[in-house]
Amino acid sequence: MNEKVKEYFQKQTNLEIMTDATVLGKGGDPGCGDYIELYLKIENDKILKATAMVAGCPYAIATTSVFTEMITNKLLDDAMLITGDQVANYLGGLPEEKIHCSLMGPDALHNAAHNYIMARICTPAGGQV
Known part of the structure; x- marks a missing residue:
């Protein structure tokens, strides 16, 4: 494990439940059991x-x-362009068997974006699609 991975593992920045989140996205890797719930506070699509x-x-x-x-x-829209490769590269690379970990955030973000868009569509329609 490289030093940057150790640093982020130890400091665990932003790893908490957000009670006033605008939207929640979920993701994970069923093969190894890793799981993420991503909480986002969004205003004007930011x-x-x-x-x-x-x-x-x-x-x-x-x-x-x-x-x-x-x-x-x-x-x-810009956040959704961030890839697992970019996450892995930011951390100085990951072992091949751990690359799937870098995909969980982007996957959860795509799920959150779907939920966010659906909520915006359904709310004006009185909850009906």
Whole structure:
């Protein structure tokens, strides 16, 4: 494990439940049991705050922590362009068997974006699609 991964695993930035989140996204890797819940506070399509709860190995924790930092203060559309490769590269690379950890944040973000868009569509329609 490299020093940057250790640093993010130890400091666990933004790893908490956000009680006033605008939207929640979920993701994970059923093969190894890693799981993430991504909480976003969004205003005018901008991610003002991102937090997460994660269950998994140190690599899952580190990649989730850094991902919340990478998407904070970004427009949702721009944040959705962040890839697992970018997360892994930011951390100085990951072992091949841990690459799936870097995909959990982007996957959860895509789920959150879907939920956010659906809520915006359904609310004006009185909850009906």
